[in-house]
Amino acid sequence: MLKGTLEGCVLRIIDAEETYGYAITRRLNELGFADVTEGTVYTILLRLEKRGLVDASKRPSEQGPPRKCYALNAAGRRELATFWARWDYLSSRINELKESRP
Amino acid sequence: MLKGTLEGCVLRIIDAEETYGYAITRRLNELGFADVTEGTVYTILLRLEKRGLVDASKRPSEQGPPRKCYALNAAGRRELATFWARWDYLSSRINELKESRP
DNA sequence: TAGCGGTACTATGTGAGACAAGGTAGCGTC
DNA sequence: GACGCTACCTTGTCTCACATAGTACCGCTA
Numbered sequence: 250m251l252k253g254t255l256e257g258c259v260l261r262i263i264d265a266e267e268t269y270g271y272a273i274t275r276r277l278n279e280l281g282f283a284d285v286t287e288g289t290v291y292t293i294l295l296r297l298e299k300r301g302l303v304d305a306s307k308r309p310s311e312q313g314p315p316r317k318c319y320a321l322n323a324a325g326r327r328e329l330a331t332f333w334a335r336w337d338y339l340s341s342r343i344n345e346l347k348e349s350r351p
Numbered sequence: 352m353l354k355g356t357l358e359g360c361v362l363r364i365i366d367a368e369e370t371y372g373y374a375i376t377r378r379l380n381e382l383g384f385a386d387v388t389e390g391t392v393y394t395i396l397l398r399l400e401k402r403g404l405v406d407a408s409k410r411p412s413e414q415g416p417p418r419k420c421y422a423l424n425a426a427g428r429r430e431l432a433t434f435w436a437r438w439d440y441l442s443s444r445i446n447e448l449k450e451s452r453p
Numbered sequence: 454t455a456g457c458g459g460t461a462c463t464a465t466g467t468g469a470g471a472c473a474a475g476g477t478a479g480c481g482t483c
Numbered sequence: 484g485a486c487g488c489t490a491c492c493t494t495g496t497c498t499c500a501c502a503t504a505g506t507a508c509c510g511c512t513a
Contacts, residue, residue, distance in 0.1 A: 250384070250471070251353040252499055254445065261448055271461050281444040282352070289501055291463065296499090313460030314508045333449060340442055342383040343356065346363055347435060352500070354470055373490050391472055393492065398470090415489030416479045460509080467502080476493080483486085 251339060255285065257332035259293050260321065263303060264329055269316040270294050294319060302328050353441060357387065359434035361395050362423065365405060366431055371418040372396050396421060404430050 262273050270291050277285045294317075297303045302325035308316045321329065364375050372393050379387045396419075399405045404427035410418050423431065 250357045250387070252471075255352045255500070258445065258448055265451075269461080280448060281440070284501090285352075286501070287462080288464095288503075289499090291461095292500080295463085310460075310508085312509055314462065314506095316461070336445065336449070338383070340446075343360065343438065344442075346360055346382060347438070349367075354500075357471070371490080372492095386472085388472065388474095389491080390474080390493085391470090394471080397492085412479085412489075414480055416477095416491065418490070454513100456513090457511085458509100459511105461507080463506080464504085465502100466504105468500090470499090471497090473496080474494085477491080478489100479491105480489080481487090483484100 251336075253332070254336070255282075255289070256293050256297070257329065257336065258282070259290065259297070260302065260325060260329045260332065263319050264321045264326065267318055267320045269308075269318045271316070297325070353438075355434070356438070357384075357391070358395050358399070359431065359438065360384070361392065361399070362404065362427060362431045362434065365421050366423045366428065369420055369422045371410075371420045373418070399427070 258277065259273060262268065262276055268276075271287065273294075274285060274287045274290045277290070294303070297319070298305055302322065303319045304322050306318050306320075308318050310316050360379065361375060364370065364378055370378075373389065375396075376387060376389045376392045379392070396405070399421070400407055404424065405421045406424050408420050408422075410420050412418050
């Protein structure tokens with residue numbers, strides 16, 4: 250039902266700033282999604298790329314191997330908007346259920 | 352990440368009132384979870400029963416076959432509490448991410 | 454200069470949850 | 484007796500999340 254939520258979060262992070270897998274993982278961890286690992290993020294990123302929601306480009310790094318930077322394109326922004334709509338709807342339904350008196 | 356949310360909702364509904372699969376499905380639908388089907392609910396119910404979170408009992412129905420009524424037991428109430436804790440944590444993290452300025 | 458730790462990406466396999474699809478059956482009514 | 488509603492269960496499939504493991508670049512230091 251709420252599957253694809255992590256994917257939405259990744260879209261949001263990319264929307265805020267053009268970035269890359271390793272940094273996205275660190276960002277998610279510091280945002281409180283503690284047990285999200287690189288493997289998880291990279292599979293999401295590849296999926297997003299395959300679905301044509303992000304544009305990727307290689308950039309040299311100051312330290313370590315080159316980075317694969319991702320930017321949201323128009324389709325990605327549309328997807329993000331529908332994701333938030335879905336999220337708002339479902340999360341408020343769940344909160345209603347939680348708060349409702351028997 | 353948020354998987355098991357539907358399961359939590361089902362636990363909540365049973366916690367509010369001892370009830371059965373068919374009615375739970377109708378309840379979820381009218382609560383706004385429109386595309387939840389009976390098959391989905393029954394698999395959740397069987398899982399809950401197997402995990403010892405609910406107690407089941409057959410009851411005759413006024414119309415139609417007998418109902419399998421479910422009630423939350425102590426373990427189920429504990430599970431529901433930890434589910435809400437998890438939900439509160441994750442949903443507020445996601446809302447923070449949503450509301451945050453780039 | 455070899456090794457270590459941090460950065461950075463990729464591939465592959467697994468498990469569980471959500472869902473579709475289909476089947477069985479009791480009961481009331483037209 | 485066919486239809487429609489109630490009520491349950493089974494089986495298969497897809498995808499997401501996650502684990503695991505491997506490759507490789509770079510800077511530091513012992």
